Amino acid sequence: MLPFVLGGFATYTLTFAGIYAIAVIGLNLLIGYNGQFSLGHSAFYALGGYTTAILSNRLGIPAYATFPASAVVGFLAGVAIGYPASRLEFIYLALTTFALSLVVPQVLKSSWLEGITGGVQGLYLDRPQVPAGLPLSPDEWWYFVTAATLLVMWWLARNLVNGRFGRAMIAVRDDPIAAAAMGIQVARCKAITFGLSAACAAVAGSLGALMMEFIAPDTFTFFFAITLLVGSVIGGAESISGAVLGGLFLVYMPRIANDISKNLTWPVYGIMLILTVWILPNGAVGLLRMISERAARRQD
Numbered sequence: 001m002l003p004f005v006l007g008g009f010a011t012y013t014l015t016f017a018g019i020y021a022i023a024v025i026g027l028n029l030l031i032g033y034n035g036q037f038s039l040g041h042s043a044f045y046a047l048g049g050y051t052t053a054i055l056s057n058r059l060g061i062p063a064y065a066t067f068p069a070s071a072v073v074g075f076l077a078g079v080a081i082g083y084p085a086s087r088l089e090f091i092y093l094a095l096t097t098f099a100l101s102l103v104v105p106q107v108l109k110s111s112w113l114e115g116i117t118g119g120v121q122g123l124y125l126d127r128p129q130v131p132a133g134l135p136l137s138p139d140e141w142w143y144f145v146t147a148a149t150l151l152v153m154w155w156l157a158r159n160l161v162n163g164r165f166g167r168a169m170i171a172v173r174d175d176p177i178a179a180a181a182m183g184i185q186v187a188r189c190k191a192i193t194f195g196l197s198a199a200c201a202a203v204a205g206s207l208g209a210l211m212m213e214f215i216a217p218d219t220f221t222f223f224f225a226i227t228l229l230v231g232s233v234i235g236g237a238e239s240i241s242g243a244v245l246g247g248l249f250l251v252y253m254p255r256i257a258n259d260i261s262k263n264l265t266w267p268v269y270g271i272m273l274i275l276t277v278w279i280l281p282n283g284a285v286g287l288l289r290m291i292s293e294r295a296a297r298r299q300d
Contacts, residue, residue, distance in 0.1 A: 003140040018146040021247030024231040026200025032237030034193040035173030040097030042225035043104035048202030049209035053123040074202025075195040082194025086187040108217040122216025236283025245284040
């Protein structure tokens with residue numbers, strides 16, 4: 001009900017919080033539940049956005065139908081990166097995904113793909129209108145579309161980590177050698193997890209491109225990849241629900257820092273980030289869990 005209370009611009013920013021939360025869900029699957037690391041999820045976010053832009057603008061496919069296509073493209077790209085990366089650990093995996101975040105924007109700007117991607121100029125998108133008969137503004141409608149997509153992705157991720165494959169992911173994270181001894185195909189598990197994580201980022205990219213109604217390669221910088229990683233850490237990497245808190249942090253914390261000091265926005269943001277990590281070493285969800293456990297003990 002927040003859109004009806006807060007108004008237009010607040011609804012717009014809340015929608016982006018939901019979009020970032022979808023991408024952070026993917027990072028939490030990868031980092032928190034499988035023990036891998038990525039500095040390149042901005043590339044998968046870009047792939048999802050360009051998939052929607054190309055399919056809807058160039059081929060005339062309805063925008064809503066491009067979401068599954070973006071997920072498939074993201075999954076295949078993630079698996080393609082995940083299989084060779086499954087042999088890498090820690091800093092080497094970070095360097096590989098860092099290279100991915102640098103390469104993809106340059107490829108999208110290349111002259112031999114300019115006819116498809118729009119090159120440096122990017123592509124404009126037409127956001128679908130509100131269905132006839134609904135008394136909603138465009139921003140309110142897309143808030144609900146994003147919220148519904150976030151709910152579906154949250155539900156799928158929640159069921160995944162609580163199921164057989166989720167237990168395999170956690171086993172690989174905790175001890176790959178023991179996991180292999182129990183019959184888990186470690187490389188396959190890592191690659192599929194990377195693919196699922198990339199699919200989440202791609203779906204978020206589709207929604208983000210439609211909300212902006214424009215997409216260009218320079219939007220998906222390495223800084224954006226770091227931003228998504230910050231959302232994962234702040235919300236709580238070992239929690240699916242923490243992605244929602246991470247998305248809210250990414251949208252509103254820079255605004256709060258700007259309100260504190262317009263001339264020192266990023267230093268203030270950095271200090272607030274350090275303090276947040278120091279106070280919440282397990283993320284916001286970790287703090288909520290600690291409070292609930294203490295409350296339960298008092299009741300006992």
